[in-house]
Amino acid sequence: MQYLAICEDDLLFQFMRHVAIEDGEIRFLVQDESVARRIKRLGGKVSHGDLLKEETYKKLKLHYVDHAIIFLREAESQDRLCRLLRSLDKGLAIVSLTHEKNGKKDPDDPLLRQLQLTATFEEFWAAHLLDTQNRKKVQNIRSLLGEEKVHILLQHDPDPDAIGSALALRELLGRNRATTPIVTFGGVTRPENIAMIRLLDIQIDRITYEDLHKDGARLALVDVQPPYFDKSLGRVDLVIDHHPKRANFKARFTDLRTPYGATATIFTEYIRAAGIEPSQRLATALLYGIKTDTLFLERGSNLADLSAFTYLYPFANKAMITRIERPALPREDLEALGRALSRLQLDNGVAVIHMGEINREDVIPQMAEFCLQIEGVEWGVVSGLVNDRVVISVRNVGYVKSAGEILKKLYDDIGSAGGHRAMAKAVIPLDRFKERFGEVSDKVIRDAMVPLIVERDIESAHG
Numbered sequence: 001m002q003y004l005a006i007c008e009d010d011l012l013f014q015f016m017r018h019v020a021i022e023d024g025e026i027r028f029l030v031q032d033e034s035v036a037r038r039i040k041r042l043g044g045k046v047s048h049g050d051l052l053k054e055e056t057y058k059k060l061k062l063h064y065v066d067h068a069i070i071f072l073r074e075a076e077s078q079d080r081l082c083r084l085l086r087s088l089d090k091g092l093a094i095v096s097l098t099h100e101k102n103g104k105k106d107p108d109d110p111l112l113r114q115l116q117l118t119a120t121f122e123e124f125w126a127a128h129l130l131d132t133q134n135r136k137k138v139q140n141i142r143s144l145l146g147e148e149k150v151h152i153l154l155q156h157d158p159d160p161d162a163i164g165s166a167l168a169l170r171e172l173l174g175r176n177r178a179t180t181p182i183v184t185f186g187g188v189t190r191p192e193n194i195a196m197i198r199l200l201d202i203q204i205d206r207i208t209y210e211d212l213h214k215d216g217a218r219l220a221l222v223d224v225q226p227p228y229f230d231k232s233l234g235r236v237d238l239v240i241d242h243h244p245k246r247a248n249f250k251a252r253f254t255d256l257r258t259p260y261g262a263t264a265t266i267f268t269e270y271i272r273a274a275g276i277e278p279s280q281r282l283a284t285a286l287l288y289g290i291k292t293d294t295l296f297l298e299r300g301s302n303l304a305d306l307s308a309f310t311y312l313y314p315f316a317n318k319a320m321i322t323r324i325e326r327p328a329l330p331r332e333d334l335e336a337l338g339r340a341l342s343r344l345q346l347d348n349g350v351a352v353i354h355m356g357e358i359n360r361e362d363v364i365p366q367m368a369e370f371c372l373q374i375e376g377v378e379w380g381v382v383s384g385l386v387n388d389r390v391v392i393s394v395r396n397v398g399y400v401k402s403a404g405e406i407l408k409k410l411y412d413d414i415g416s417a418g419g420h421r422a423m424a425k426a427v428i429p430l431d432r433f434k435e436r437f438g439e440v441s442d443k444v445i446r447d448a449m450v451p452l453i454v455e456r457d458i459e460s461a462h463g
């Protein structure tokens with residue numbers, strides 16, 4: 001490949017002299033002989049001549065050149081040169097560097113590219129500035145947490161983004177489980193997340209508020225912020241998260257990046273900036289964190305998530321992610337689902353199931369989701385009794401009335417209810433439920449869902 005870099009002076013040469021081009025060589029073309037001599041002294045291949053004369057290019061044997069890069073100070077000369085080169089060679093690829101904000105475009109010439117120098121530099125700087133900032137932050141984090149024991153605290157039901165981020169923080173600190181345990185006040189419940197910590201051998205310890213600072217331990221929060229917890233956490237050393245800031249809090253170090261789709265993306269940037277090559281275990285955890293929090297880069301993700309995902313991909317164990325995503329269904333859950341199916345009622349596109357008493361809350365939304373696969377069903381409404389709460393989960397096909405609004409209207413005054421257009425959930429304490437409906441039985445819970453269906457019919461009657 002032959003490149004021809006055309007410039008009045010040695011500016012392009014200074015920029016490009018150290019650019020290694022594996023598949024070819026660069027020849028420079030400048031206006032003045034003295035400039036050409038200087039470039040030659042510095043080891044460049046160079047010609048000189050009138051840049052806007054046809055003669056110059058005939059001498060150069062332009063037909064051997066595949067790619068021209070041009071930068072002239074005046075926009076008008078730049079345009080003239082582009083036209084001249086095009087008239088001499090129809091197949092020549094031209095990159096035209098311009099410092100004008102609105103360089104003219106020629107939509108009819110697919111082999112001509114206009115690049116704005118300022119935009120190119122901004123892009124270049126943005127990436128490098130970010131990397132430098134990340135490096136500085138890693139230094140701060142390391143010196144802040146020093147040699148003390150660190151508790152990495154996650155939300156009550158830790159998700160893959162939180163778990164991956166915690167693992168990355170521990171790696172950044174060069175610590176192990178004993179000195180830097182990952183802790184929660186709750187526990188991991190989703191079958192996929194349980195599979196994740198089992199397959200990747202990650203321990204998450206249960207902790208109490210009293211033990212948070214035991215023996216002078218430092219406290220780091222990832223993928224969550226202090227106001228999430230109902231009690232005060234005492235001194236918080238570190239908060240790294242991508243959720244919007246809900247209320248003010250104090251921490252010695254914070255890095256909140258709300259445009260990011262995942263906290264694991266922030267940690268991937270830290271790991272890269274620190275020059276750490278991620279182990280397969282860490283890369284798998286981070287990749288799975290980004291994948292689940294962004295719904296495979298669809299929801300609320302940005303370029304940073306994509307770039308982190310691309311970076312982690314070759315290091316991660318993709319087969320293991322597939323195994324995490326298809327966790328084994330325990331026999332008792334399967335039986336609960338079987339019993340649930342036998343209670344299915346179908347009414348005018350609405351599938352209703354009351355599952356009765358169950359151990360795990362997450363099978364309720366799973367069942368509601370499953371109902372949508374039944375032919376002709378637009379709404380799946382599934383309820384269950386979990387400990388001392390009635391839980392109702394609603395799914396719909398999305399083009400009907402908002403499930404979240406309906407549930408909110410029906411149950412928000414006696415419990416908590418809400419959600420999106422296509423998925424919603426209500427949780428009602430058993431005593432409040434009894435207050436309104438008298439008793440708790442399959443029949444009553446089923447009847448309690450009737451207004452939901454009526455509501456939905458009124459809505460469809462209105463169009």
Ligand SMILES: [Mn+2]
Pocket residue numbers: 161162223242261262263293
């Ligand atoms: Mn997250």
